[in-house]
Amino acid sequence: MSERRACLVRPWRRAPVAFVGRVVAAAILALARLAATAAEPDLDEEAAFQAAAAAVAPSVVRVEVAGVSEAGLSGPAEASPAAGPSTGLVVGADGWIVATSFAVPKDVTQAVVTLPGGGRRVARVAGRDLARGLVLLAVDLPEGTSGLAVPEAAPRDSWRVGQWTLVLGRAWSAVEPSVGVGILSATNRAWGKAVQTDASVSPANYGGPLVDIAGRVIGVLAPLPAETAGMTSGTELYDSGIGFAVPLEDILRVLPRLQAGETLAPGILGIGYASRDPFTAVPLIATCRAGSPAAKAGLRSGDRIVEADGRPITRVAQLRHVLAPKYAGDAVDLVVERGEGGERVAARAELVASLPPWRRPVLGIVPRRTAARPAGAAPAAPAAPAGVVVDWVWPDGPAAAAGVVAGDRVTMIRHRPAGAGEEGGTLEVADAAALGGFVGGLEAGDSCELVLDRAGTPATVTLTLGKQPALPPANVPPREGDPEAATIERLEAAEIAKPAWVVTPATQPETPLGVLVYCGPPGAGAGKGAAADEAARLAAGRWKAAATRYGVAVVLPVSADAERWGREDIQTLARSLDGLRLRRPLDPTRIAFAGSGPGGAFAWLAAEGLGPAVRGVALLDAVLPRQATVEPTEPGRSRAVVFGSLPGAAVGRVDADVRRLDAAGYPVGILPELIGDALPAETLCSWVEALGVL
Template identity: 40%
Template sequence: MMTMTRHTLWLTVLIGMAGLAAPAARGQTPGTSTDVNEATERALKAAAARVAPCVVKIDTVGGAEVIPGGGKKGPPGKGGIIRKGTGPTTGLIVSPDGYIITSSFNFAHKPTDIYVTIPGRSTPFVAKVVAHDHSRMLVLLKVNATDLPVPAPVLKGEIQVGQWAIALGRTSDPDIEHPPSMSIGIISALNRIHGKAIQTDAKTSPVNYGGPLVAVDGRVFGVIVPMSSRAEGETAGVEWYDSGIGFAVPLEDILRVLPRMKQGQDLRRGLLGITPQSTDLYSAPPAIGSIMPDSAAARAGLQVGDVILEVNGKPVPHYIALQHLLGPLYEGDTIRLKVRRGDKELTFPQITLLGSSPAFVMAFLGILPLRDDPGPGVVVRYVYPNSPAAAAGLRSGDRILKFGPADAKVLPPVANRAALHSLLQRLPPGTEVKLEIQRPAGKDAPPKAPQPDPASPPDSKEAQTPKDDSKPGSDPKATLTLKAKLIPMPDVLPEQLPLPSSAGRALEKPKGAPSVPLPPGFPKGPLPIPKGPPTPAPSPREGSSLSLPPATPEYRPGGNGELAEKWAGTPVLPVLAQTPQQPPSSSRSEDPPGGKPADKPKVETGLLQRLNEALGREYWLYIPDNYDPNISHGLIVWFHDRGPAKDHERLSALFREFCEDHHFILMGPKSASRDGAWLPSEMDFVLQDVRAVLSAYTIDRNRIVAHGAGQGGQMAFYVGFNARDLFRGVAVVGATLGTNPKENLANQPLSFFIAAGDKDPALAEIKESVQLLRERRFPLIYREMKNIGREYLDADAFHDLLLWLDSLDRL
């Protein structure tokens, strides 16, 4: 027996209607395409008319004039900010006693007054906000009205790809008795945005946000909202405006939580509080990489390294599947979890999800490591003054061989920088740690005047005495055991960048210790945050909204000092002939037997133009003249401001000396848009070019930075947050955040350098961006330049930027 789908049935009914309705006077044969089109039009209009009495018009008064946008420039959907609309918006009645659901987008500007006009009612009603659904970006309103019509939902089990979909809105026509505006499409995908939305190709925009997505039989699929899997907030997803990609929250899901919202309960996404161990979210097993302190996972007893097998009895093959299973859940929902720990399977029958987790704070030892050393261990390049490392007596040249909590029975060996970072990220600030180090001959005497530990009172014995548990011997290299107390990652820069920064052996096979399981006593999950004096709270927030400064001429070095003169007077480097994008194979030659460094290959240096032939996109590179593939280089990806990309010659000349001394490569992708403004959709193309550079040159993954000014800075923010598997830093000048920042992650650390002129028109919004990032506990350096408007960095800020760039791998 053949099962007829609802979509097939509807199409059959439409064709039958067409046959019956064929006007004989026109001589048409029943069942012609004209008849089908007319019948389809009548059916769609009838469906809209059936729901129209439930579709209301919402007018708002007051609030902010501009709101953070979805990442593009300009009008709604085109800009990093969105100017508050002056027209009405749309809502859907969901209860006869006056409850109306709508999109949070319509209230992102925090209006002071709300008025709702209902079809068939002569005067508008004053409305109040009852509750928010922060997970699905919905707002519930209440008006004093009764006996209101309520639409019937299409159950989620009945929704299929290919069904007709009608998007309705009340924005265009001031007469509430007229039919709502219609946009016709189909259901194009299910379970989108981590299982929270259905997708349609009907046009969705602020015209119909908050309105219903209607089936051809007059029932409602869901409520139209802008949504994004890459960003959060009321305006996330607005960049998909008029792109053929729209989203709606199923009405069945809304009605399920409506009783909770009626009671005034705000709903938030349910969080487990973990991050993945692998950056491959689509095929790697979903192993836990880190656990947030006091999160649902920490309370349940999950451990780093656990592999999640099932959620509520459903298999979890990879991390994306886990996101889809957890995505629709709310704070307070419970889940049943099965994990694999070693060779055992464990079941956690009832884990209650939380609505928030304490922000992750990276612990700080206080060193810069020497790079490209095959190990074993980590050689200390620089010790930060007044850091735990300085208080413990650690010195430049010491080699850290083992590291762990002070009470660990066995200290795990440290193979390299990555291993030490991995051990650090498991430990919260305030943890007492123990280090086993090897000190070169002649440097084995304890320091006479140790620097104080910032975590201890200045006059305490603990702060004044180096924690050296062993007596130095007469061996050529003394092995010492030191103790330190970790502190939160501070917003400080090193006083200097001692050279050399690299051992020059990047291509040599590592000699580090083999991978071993964590020893007994070493935490597999987060330790409880030690009690002690609280971390000073950030300064009060300034400003009340985010906005992008108006388009202005390109940023240039500010002031009248040395940097401005250097920018204006530096000779332009010659640009070599444009060549296709092909990684030089010689730069990654295999190591010869014995693990010795490979011979230095000849690599094209200077300012180069590259062409991605497959995409037809161009970018430029500056490779320092002393490039050596045996030395890992940082990568600075420069995003130009709005307009033609014409700053590569002077920018590369400005960074030339720094790139040679501290081993950095400059890269400049070019926007393909007509006006030179960056679009979020260009990110994936840029990342392809970045990965091509990574495969062609020896790149230090801990020093990849997105850098930009103005609108280019906004693109740097966007790329930094959405490509955290690649980028470790974001440096911007005169730029604001486009959306709320994401969470700080242990296994994908991200640091920020933000500068602005004190005369920049957007200074208040830039400061608010700084505050938002500090609330999420991101490491951040902020510099405000005196007597400068919309210009590039002055000499002091540029000097600090260089210090920040070369200290991104601090530990």
């Protein structure tokens, strides 16, 4: 007899003991079938599937949203994908039921639950688990009724990848649960928050249980994505052979808090890393945010995390496995190595639900552009002394006030806390990225000491950090170069039907270029043939001078649809930038999108689509598009936003957008009227240069 068969029979002997009251009839039937079909293992399994489903079925309820709160009247009922009934699982005999945020979106305060017996009850939303996309419902049971059937949880140590799993739902019918069968595909998914199954998981059984062959519940099915971006993302995985379930054990652990009405949020530590790829990055704290749990625990920018909750850490991904399952209010024990000597410092941080938006603090210097090196790697050329050479100083900025001049080399920075007795962090400055990370962890108004190398002579200045200005200063120093040597070409790439045009200045090839993506009217530059090409080159030629003066490659995308900018254009743009990166080194701190009219709205959406790599967005004669999501800023995710209007165009109503962006932490400003030139090349290219401010 195979091992699988043995597994199958063993829990069977236990099942009737565990569920005597509920499943006698089903068990007898199944045992009878089991006996009758003993020669056919496949049918033994069939009987076991049915018995396991019958064991849990009394705990599976139907959940429907009935009406919505006043605040949400115009929203969720229409916008939510939970258009139909969904499923819930009993977790407390006295009326506690777990469902998903997919079925009961935020702003919805009550739902209707149909109990397995058929009775409908109004359920109130008792608590929410935002980290796992779950909601706890409470129903009042009629006087004198017996409690609801609470299923047995399958303990973690019983899970085996490859074991049979069943999924149950009640969306199709309140009378009979639907059943699906698969295997346990993986445990410890979604950074430790979920297990995975290949059984059919869809909106029809979200909120239902993932059941083992003994009729015990492993978890609650949920549209949990690998990266928990939003409450309902991940639903696109249905019918894909990938389904997730949040372990019931984990839910039961926080059940008392949810019952007490708490909203459980993901826990935030408040640190930023040097690299964004969690699988290769060493857990070096690039930015330790002022006032964050990490800062309060005594961590500093430049520390390297080596242990979390007793587990050794060598990569950011490992740290994330420890942190992601935690909620705000949970604590994490960290050990960091600090400084040259690798002093080990232990710290305990208590995670929080949110931090105020990050307002990027700056020194007011613009470093000289140097060839990029991979994050975490040692400086490539030992010949070049460490430090950051000041290319130009922001007029009237903190560094200018402290007497920093172009050509100074910043070799060390020391934070000087206001409170007496506090010790501030110190950083031996290796490069601009490290300096930016350190400064990012401080706040505007903080005092810093800079150690400079001024033509071989050390100097020390003290300055007070300012906030990143959104607009460029009036006199950004221009670069040398022949504008006419700039090239204009198509960014050809495979599978791109309408390649973008790019204007590349003829500067030294190793100097990284800034990038300005300018989206004009849809359809521009799309024409075929020599005459259309000539016209497009003529239009692009007007960018040559500004592109050369400020070291910026100007990308002019062409919309796929001549009438409008669309989603597919974002994909094309991302690939165009990849193509450009292969030709010339690009400066990651100076990538900006701009556009006018519909192109401006598209520029914002494209920046959202490409994420934190985009450091600035300029909207000319445009406001934020309706579908814009303005996420609060955090270290590594902020961008300067400027509005402006072209000559002759009506001034848009941007006040509301300015307030919205400012509240979320973005540097935001309105460009002075762009006079004279219908194409604001000079202003935009100097702005891209100014984005490199530290």
